[in-house]
Amino acid sequence: MDLAMLQNFFDLNADVIQVALTGTLRGGLYALMAVGLALVFGVMNICHFAHGEFYVIGAYAAYFAHVVFGLDPILSIASAAMLSFLAGAVAEKIFFLPLRRRSKNEWVINAFLLTAGLSVALQSLFKLIWGVRYRGITQYWKTTFEVLPGMAVAADRIVALGIALGAIFLLWLFLQKTRLGRAIRAVSQDERGAMLVGIDLDQIYMLTFALGSMLAGLGGASLLSLTPAYPFAGNKPLISSWFVVTIVGLGNVSGAVLGGFIVGIFESVAYFALGQGWQDVASLGMLILLLLFKPTGLFGTQIKSVWER
């Protein structure tokens, strides 16, 4: 195939490629958020509805680090991740630890309601502290990459995708290769058994929640140039990542990565084909139909116990 033919091919399929590219870039974020959700759900049995708020914490942290304190991009994103890790750990200590002490049979529903309350309270708190003003940046890095002939993508987006994939890979390594990671997996498989072999459950829960929150915060921080920080910025990523988690089957961590890209591409196709308003209708309609025919999700899930409650 000579160069002219290749160019011709790209010209003909410019829209298709554009849509696929946007979808993939968007999918990275969804995968990142969804992995956090799946982790928290799989290990702690929490249907986490305040996940978006940790995304916002990450976004605010990165904004203040980069714009107010003038840190360089990578340091800003790293400090945002650290801060959301800490916020997750604190939230677990303050809210979920006492709930776990008191609530036994009703845990799933009570924890879900708690996160719902937490989400609303945090959103209003952000609004109270920082107002509804958008706090964003135009870009972290001033360059653009020409990924394909005639198709330039801002460096921020590529880096954000890279960060998302890197973070997921590191998490996987951590879960597979380290003692702590194995302990987390042990707890997700059998809580009582894990306790019997001497794993400190409270510590594992705190770590899991903090890790999940960190993934969300990382998403918020790395995409700051795309979606600015404001109190309700977490809603859209929250909905989309729930979408992913439901599609692939709740608690399926590895499925969530693939699911993130599926949803990202689907949304960008729907947006291209139907426009702003109908995009949401299409996504939700697809989800409802999917659940109608395959209620356990595309890839199923090992975590059956939660359905029994």
Added chain:
Amino acid sequence: MERKVTSPLLTARLWLSSLGLSPEILACILGLALVPAFVREAYIVRLLAVSLLFGALAMAFDFTGGFINAVNFGFAGFVGLGAYTSALITVRLGVNPWIGLIAAALVTGLVGMFTGALTLPLRGIYVSLMSWFVGMALMALANAMVDLTRGARGLIVPPLFESASTVTHLYFLLGLTVLLYIGLRLIIRSRVGLAFRAIGQNYDAARASGVNPTLYKVLNFTLSSAAAGLLGGYYGHFVGILTPDLMDTWHTMEVMALAYIGGAGSLLGGVFAAFLFIPLFDSLKSLMEYRLIIYGLSLVLIMIFYPAGLAGLYQVVKTKLEFRKRKP
């Protein structure tokens, strides 16, 4: 020991309690009904009417959340569906608003049935997720069909009564809430209600003892959604303008917080919570900003420390008082 009931007063009391009306509740109803006779300010009457509406919504919410232990997280979507159904039928087809209200209840009940049926093979938290998605789909639809709903620009809804005085609204809402309460309570006290509670407390045990969970879950969802649709339809005519914002999840949160602060499975707890919180927020404008923080934190604290809510507290106090009375 069988005791023959002779006193007519006692007969009346027994009959009332079979409807779920204790003397305390009757006193509250009477008190509310008498307010317009003494209070001339339309503002206060309106506040009471709004509290009643929210209380009734919390009651409809609790009918699902408190009994079959499944949270309808798309509740606001269902309320909005009722509101838009009634409003659109009235505005676009020129039908009498009262028929619109009935249509609102029917349509929303049907969608509720559909949602319940969708979650058939699944349990617990899946119902919440699914209803959340359905609620959001409804909101997205209302946003997308600009030609029909006028979207965010708002749909003007004609009033229900020719002379729109707030007192009429208060009385109508009072009647509606009492009827809704009696109806829901009768269901709860019947065999069907027993099945609801059995499913809510132990799904497998309920199934093992011959309760068909699917059937009852769908029935419960249908009834609760129909009530939400009816109240939503009324809301539209009451407020006079509708935007898709009504269906946003944080409205669900508001109703949910009221229902759980009131006490899950108490029906009336949510009504009392509404009368406690809504006038409080409205009278102290400075609190309005903190409203959602207070709702959210209350929900968090209730879940951690006192899941029985206000209704549980009331029961404890009542038992203590009765115990003291019995002591010589």
